[in-house]
Amino acid sequence: MARLVIVSNRVASPRERAAKAGGLAVALREALSQRGGLWFGWSGETQVDPPPPKVFRSGRVSYALQDLDPEDQRAHYAGYANGTLWPLCHYRLGLLSFRRADWEGYRRVNAHFARSLLPLLKPDDIVWVHDYHFIPLAAELRKLGFEGRIGYFHHIPWPTPEVFLSLPSHAALVRDISHYDLVGLQTEDDVRALLTYISSEARGWIAPGGGVGLKDRRFRVVAYPIGIDAEAFVKDARASVGKDEEKRLKESLAGRALAVGVDRLDYSKGLPSKFAAFGDFLARYPEHRSKMTMMQIAPLSRAEVTEYQALRRELEELAGAINGEYAEFDWVPLRYLNRPFQRATLAAIYRNARLGIVTPLRDGMNLVAKEYVAAQDPENPGVLVLSRFAGAADELTGALLVNPYDVEGMADAFHRAFTMPVEERRERWRTNMDKVETNTIHSWCEGFLADLSQAADHFG
Numbered sequence: 349m350a351r352l353v354i355v356s357n358r359v360a361s362p363r364e365r366a367a368k369a370g371g372l373a374v375a376l377r378e379a380l381s382q383r384g385g386l387w388f389g390w391s392g393e394t395q396v397d398p399p400p401p402k403v404f405r406s407g408r409v410s411y412a413l414q415d416l417d418p419e420d421q422r423a424h425y426a427g428y429a430n431g432t433l434w435p436l437c438h439y440r441l442g443l444l445s446f447r448r449a450d451w452e453g454y455r456r457v458n459a460h461f462a463r464s465l466l467p468l469l470k471p472d473d474i475v476w477v478h479d480y481h482f483i484p485l486a487a488e489l490r491k492l493g494f495e496g497r498i499g500y501f502h503h504i505p506w507p508t509p510e511v512f513l514s515l516p517s518h519a520a521l522v523r524d525i526s527h528y529d530l531v532g533l534q535t536e537d538d539v540r541a542l543l544t545y546i547s548s549e550a551r552g553w554i555a556p557g558g559g560v561g562l563k564d565r566r567f568r569v570v571a572y573p574i575g576i577d578a579e580a581f582v583k584d585a586r587a588s589v590g591k592d593e594e595k596r597l598k599e600s601l602a603g604r605a606l607a608v609g610v611d612r613l614d615y616s617k618g619l620p621s622k623f624a625a626f627g628d629f630l631a632r633y634p635e636h637r638s639k640m641t642m643m644q645i646a647p648l649s650r651a652e653v654t655e656y657q658a659l660r661r662e663l664e665e666l667a668g669a670i671n672g673e674y675a676e677f678d679w680v681p682l683r684y685l686n687r688p689f690q691r692a693t694l695a696a697i698y699r700n701a702r703l704g705i706v707t708p709l710r711d712g713m714n715l716v717a718k719e720y721v722a723a724q725d726p727e728n729p730g731v732l733v734l735s736r737f738a739g740a741a742d743e744l745t746g747a748l749l750v751n752p753y754d755v756e757g758m759a760d761a762f763h764r765a766f767t768m769p770v771e772e773r774r775e776r777w778r779t780n781m782d783k784v785e786t787n788t789i790h791s792w793c794e795g796f797l798a799d800l801s802q803a804a805d806h807f808g
């Protein structure tokens with residue numbers, strides 16, 4: 349079997365604590381430790397004139413961490429990746445900023461990464477590049493003469509051509525994409541969006557099965573909906589039963605029902621609308637007051653980007669207003685926590701929550717929705733309230749699907765979920781759990797790598 353090389357912006361090295369790793373990191377660490385290989389990415393450090401990457405080994409996996417020049421790193425990460433591509437792909441054109449200097453910095457960083465990765469590569473390695481920080485990496489590696497198989501997985505949505513065309517560098521970015529052998533997206537809608545752009549704007553041709561011809565390049569665009577390690581999550585959730593932490597949680601609830609949300613503090617996650625919907629729910633369904641509590645876990649994210657600082661202030665104000673208006677001396681309606689928790693703690697909280705509220709305005713997939721389903725007690729499962737604009741909505745058809753722009757509609761869904769009979773809850777949960785158990789992180793990884801291994805010789 350060919351060696352696997354993974355490239356992603358942050359590398360979840362064994363030195364990083366599990367509690368700090370996000371969805372992407374958790375998924376990849378599991379994938380690579382099964383196969384062995386090399387994980388290459390940014391070290392998290394900046395310095396002027398950065399030296400070659402630091403390489404070390406742990407078990408079957410080598411890690412190579414590259415420092416970056418501080419100004420390049422800013423232009424790449426806070427600039428083009430998170431100030432341009434992130435809002436664009438999440439349909440937030442009002443938040444999009446495009447500066448030529450950022451675009452040039454983004455390309456410079458990709459060229460630098462390609463130069464420092466190349467000496468670590470063997471000709472028959474399979475290289476799997478992750479996410480929007482690295483779209484030009486394959487083109488840069490090809491320029492340096494690497495002819496092996498390179499795949500790309502885009503973890504976030506691919507916008508429709510009408511939205512994508514707002515990006516001044518749209519044509520160059522899709523030319524970059526064409527240097528991969530396989531391009532993986534989360535959903536069929538994402539695939540349709542990219543293929544439509546390629547055929548209508550870039551004058552490429554499309555073959556059945558996602559085959560694409562663009563100028564002299566041949567590649568495939570295919571949907572691989574990402575999953576979770578369902579078995580591990582079920583185990584964690586079961587193991588939490590009766591433990592001290594669960595006891596503390598139950599004591600603090602004093603018999604009240606729990607609704608839970610877990611989202612990075614990010615404007616794509618629709619947190620202000622979720623809070624507004626919770627406020628509306630308490631206003632229009634007063635029978636639930638003092639009978640339930642909502643817990644929103646929202647670890648801080650990208651705190652150096654201005655939009656995220658403004659969002660944090662907005663949420664603090666909204667949470668304060670809800671608690672100020674509805675709290676009793678012995679009841680706080682909304683528990684709002686800005687820090688990460690251990691995975692086992694999350695599993696215990698999910699399992700004890702009658703409602704899981706996942707209402708992003710746009711989301712590539714959303715793993716929290718799947719984790720919440722996996723953690724439930726099959727005899728007495730909770731209800732998932734899920735945004736129709738999360739990739740997960742394609743699979744989790746047993747959820748109560750909501751439009752996150754419809755605040756009152758979401759409040760109605762909370763009421764429906766809290767009053768849903770147990771038979772209906774079981775039936776809906778079974779529908780969701782079948783998907784979560786079938787389409788796991790392992791099958792996702794194997795599916796992508798099997799297709800990439802078989803990718804036709806791109807010069808053929």
Ligand code: GDG
Pocket residue numbers: 366367368369370371372374503504574610611612645647687688689690691694711712713714715716717719
């Ligand atoms: C991107 C795409 C796509 C969160 N808080 C804590 C914690 N988490 C974990 C969750 C989950 C992960 O982080 C979040 O993953 P999501 O999928 O929900 O969202 P993004 O971070 O935006 O991920 C997304 C994903 O990539 C994978 O392709 O689904 O659409 O945006 O696993 O559990 N984990 C711990 N403590 C926390 O407090 N331990």
